[in-house]
Amino acid sequence: MKKLFVAILSVLLSAAIFSVYADNQEKSPFMTRTFSASSIKTVEASTSGGNLTLTGDADSNATVEMYVSKDNWSTEKIKKAIDDNYTIDIKVENGKLYVSAKQKNTFFNWNQDGLSISFKISVPKQVNSTLQTSGGSIHISNLSGSQNFKTSGGSLAVENTSGSIIGATSGGSINVTGAKDNIDLKTSGGSIMAADCNGQINLMTSGGSLSLSNLSGTINASTSGGSISASDIKGTLKTGTSGGSIRIDGISGNVEASTSGGNMDVKITSVSDYVKLSNNGSINMNLPTSGKGYVINVKASKLETTGTVEFRGTMNNNSMDGVIGRGGSNVEIKATQQVRLTFD
Numbered sequence: 001m002k003k004l005f006v007a008i009l010s011v012l013l014s015a016a017i018f019s020v021y022a023d024n025q026e027k028s029p030f031m032t033r034t035f036s037a038s039s040i041k042t043v044e045a046s047t048s049g050g051n052l053t054l055t056g057d058a059d060s061n062a063t064v065e066m067y068v069s070k071d072n073w074s075t076e077k078i079k080k081a082i083d084d085n086y087t088i089d090i091k092v093e094n095g096k097l098y099v100s101a102k103q104k105n106t107f108f109n110w111n112q113d114g115l116s117i118s119f120k121i122s123v124p125k126q127v128n129s130t131l132q133t134s135g136g137s138i139h140i141s142n143l144s145g146s147q148n149f150k151t152s153g154g155s156l157a158v159e160n161t162s163g164s165i166i167g168a169t170s171g172g173s174i175n176v177t178g179a180k181d182n183i184d185l186k187t188s189g190g191s192i193m194a195a196d197c198n199g200q201i202n203l204m205t206s207g208g209s210l211s212l213s214n215l216s217g218t219i220n221a222s223t224s225g226g227s228i229s230a231s232d233i234k235g236t237l238k239t240g241t242s243g244g245s246i247r248i249d250g251i252s253g254n255v256e257a258s259t260s261g262g263n264m265d266v267k268i269t270s271v272s273d274y275v276k277l278s279n280n281g282s283i284n285m286n287l288p289t290s291g292k293g294y295v296i297n298v299k300a301s302k303l304e305t306t307g308t309v310e311f312r313g314t315m316n317n318n319s320m321d322g323v324i325g326r327g328g329s330n331v332e333i334k335a336t337q338q339v340r341l342t343f344d
Contacts, residue, residue: 293325
């Protein structure tokens with residue numbers, strides 16, 4: 001990920017070591033503070049105009065790097081703008097690392113004096129954090145603990161993090177990989193990509209698509225304005241969209257899926273307890289014949305079946321109600337248009 005651009009003023013704090021200001025703030029930190037890593041158990045960081053990056057890769061020293069970005073301004077002009085318009089606070093107290101950049105004046109002229117102040121923070125892996133920015137993105141990685149983060153104007157990225165992971169953005173996409181345990185991520189304005197995660201996973205977007213791959217556990221994923229693609233899912237998947245298609249390929253476990261605005265294609269590897277599919281369109285589903293069988297109920301405007309199964313019950317051109325094999329898992333399929341059901 002690109003280094004985050006940030007600005008800051010010199011602050012007198014006894015526990016830290018200052019580095020000199022860099023001549024080129026676009027490539028080097030505007031300032032760096034260093035603390036003993038063993039003294040940090042929690043992190044609280046906020047900025048109103050930039051990005052936040054938190055990584056659990058510190059060795060003996062934890063670091064806070066600060067970057068600044070503003071339209072080709074000189075270092076001297078940036079320093080003056082910080083002194084005049086911002087309060088920068090970086091300190092460790094009682095095991096908590098505080099990092100913040102705040103505007104001094106409520107009637108601040110952002111277009112004239114506003115700076116993009118970002119923080120790149122390196123801490124021990126086992127920490128809890130609270131992060132917030134109103135004007136940038138948040139990226140966390142290699143952490144274990146309780147992470148709570150929010151932005152109004154950027155994307156969220158989570159990598160190789162475990163524990164309680166709660167994040168929200170009003171204006172960006174979400175990318176989560178290699179996370180586990182309890183994951184709860186929401187966006188109002190972007191797509192969500194989740195891969196190689198396991199645990200209790202809750203994902204929600206109001207304005208984008210969902211892309212899910214190699215997930216295990218209990219997964220709840222929904223969107224109001226996009227398509228859904230899921231592959232290699234193990235466990236229970238509950239998903240739905242009001243405005244797009246759904247494609248599920250290779251799920252082992254349980255699945256409940258619905259859409260009001262697109263086609264649905266579902267390929268199931270194995271079923272634990274149930275399959276529930278509904279669509280105001282058509283549904284194509286591949287169902288394995290291995291296992292003890294199914295209790296099945298299908299309703300559609302037109303039903304087509306392919307493959308040989310031992311079926312007992314009633315079936316016609318638009319419905320199927322009965323038992324396949326010795327019975328077992330419940331399968332319910334409802335579509336206002338055609339259902340194509342293939343037994344492999």
